[in-house]
Amino acid sequence: MYPQPLLLVDDDPELGELLREYLAYEGFELQQALDAEQAWQSLHPAQSHPYALVILDIMLPKQSGLDLLQQLRPSCNVPIIMLTGRGEDIDRILGLELGADDYLSKPCNPRELVARIRAVLRRTQANKPSLVKTGFPQAPLTYGYIHLHPGLREVKVHQQVIELTSAELNVLAYLMQAAGQVLSKEYLTERVLHRELTAYDRAIDVHISRVRQKLHQALATETEVIKTVRGQGYVWVYGLAS
Structure with a gap:
């Protein structure tokens, strides 16, 4: 939704x-x-x-x-x-x-x-003026039990390091930086994969699916972390005030 x-x-x-x-x-x-x-x-x-x-x-x-x-x-x-x-x-x-x-x-x-x-x-x-910073985040990002340190290229859940590929960490960083805001597949493809999105290109979908799986496994819960917005893109929702 x-x-x-x-x-x-x-x-x-x-x-x-x-x-x-x-x-x-x-x-x-x-x-x-x-x-x-x-x-x-x-x-x-x-x-x-x-x-x-x-x-x-x-x-x-x-x-x-x-x-x-x-x-x-x-x-x-x-x-x-x-x-x-x-x-x-x-x-x-x-x-x-x-x-x-x-x-x-x-x-x-x-x-x-x-x-x-x-x-x-x-x-x-x-x-409208965008609240999304286009540059890669520099400061650490924390939502709930998930902590990302861009400088160390490290993600921890419950203080335990989880293994992510470079692309997976990058897509996670952009989503966490823009928490609560929808990022389009075009935007993420350009920032993470450094190319334009093409027809039938599901690379970003695959990276996000793998990030979800790893975070759910580390959290030991199916709590939603990244929401798919049909026809729009993806939005980070975990750890946001309701």
Whole structure:
């Protein structure tokens, strides 16, 4: 599953359940707010909301989606896809002018919605200042019982050294350095293998699978350490505060 859920703001519970099931199959968790007030409570304060993206219907009870968008944008940069009525060009224009990242007409095709969600997430993550350091980490990294010392090229679990190949240690270092953030296969291939990712190239997948196996064996548990985010990449999750 994608590490952060999506938020649907729509007053139709049946639509919410339909999209929740479809998006779960595509690797996304979907939560729903039935009106603008619920959405505002979920998204405020902007600095601490847990959502990767908002799907916002324009036609809401009490307060319109456009009003909510205008209220959110000064302090909240969460990506937003607007749902608009067919032929309502003025709503689409206003939504984009007020800061929406994309729009989709209702009733929407779930497959197209997934494609637009992924496109918006790729675009917004590429454009925003990255928290990921591109250089190889220099300082020791510790999460839970796992300790990596880049200078010594050493990884310990429960104070016991575990044997990793050079590529395995490097991919682990990049993931631990960017803990909680999704790193794409393209990014990891370039940093670890020093080449571009090509079609049907599963080298990084193999290295990560071996790292998982060795860490699980050393931890003596199946606790998730590296999460696969379908269509996005990999994210280090072990030892992070819940």
